[in-house]
Amino acid sequence: MSLFQVLFRVQVLFNSGIATILAVIVWKLAGWQDKCLDSKDSSLITSLIGGIIGHYCCCNGDTWSSEIGVLSEAQPRLITTFKPVRKGTNGGVTQAGLLAAAAGGSVIGLTFVVLGFLTTKCTYDVAVKQLLVIPLSAMAGLGGSLIDSLLGATLQFSGFCTVRNKVVGKPGPTVKKISGLSILDNNGVNLVSVLLTSLLTSIACTYIF
Secondary structure, eight states: OHHHHHHHHHIIIIIIIIHHHHOOOOOOOOOOOOOOTTTTTTHHHHHHHHHHHHHHHHHHHHHHHHHHHHHHHSEEEEETTOBBBTTTTTEEEEHHHHHHHHHHHHHHHHHHHHHHHHHOOOHHHHHHHHHGGHHHHHHHHHHHHHHHHHHHHHHHOEEEETTTTTTEOOOTTTTTEEEOOOOHHHHHHHHHHHHHHHHHHHHHHHHHH
């Protein structure tokens, strides 16, 4: 197995593994039926579904933020100091990237609501309240991206290699440090940000729904 294949499988695990486990638990508890977010019916199932939503909002928001943020002509600023940094620096953010993160989260929320209307049977009041998932998902997408950027700026190394003339993630004799410590790699940052976003969204859903 090549290094690329290993890294790809690790990335897939971090981006879907936790949510998959939570989904299986929810379906088992719910008798393999789709459920609305409703703490009065089951606070446990509501919190678990909230965790799943937070997981995918974080992943999608971070992906949209990275891909669209790179296309922005604005120079990124380090989230911890707001000083301009080179594109590709861990923890560098742009306005376009942050808006993209919120949009990425919103898409997850919108998908949940639309599919929920088609597959679940809830009372009218509970069904209408599901619309709150959309703004909550936007916040989860944005929040997950901010957590990812904060971790990247502090616990993940970024430096500029004068030989390769690019931003790199490991220190070296030809690398000038930009920010961060060599504590977490990209997969570690993704995992921690997903866990925190899932937890916060889970708690929010328990109180909101």
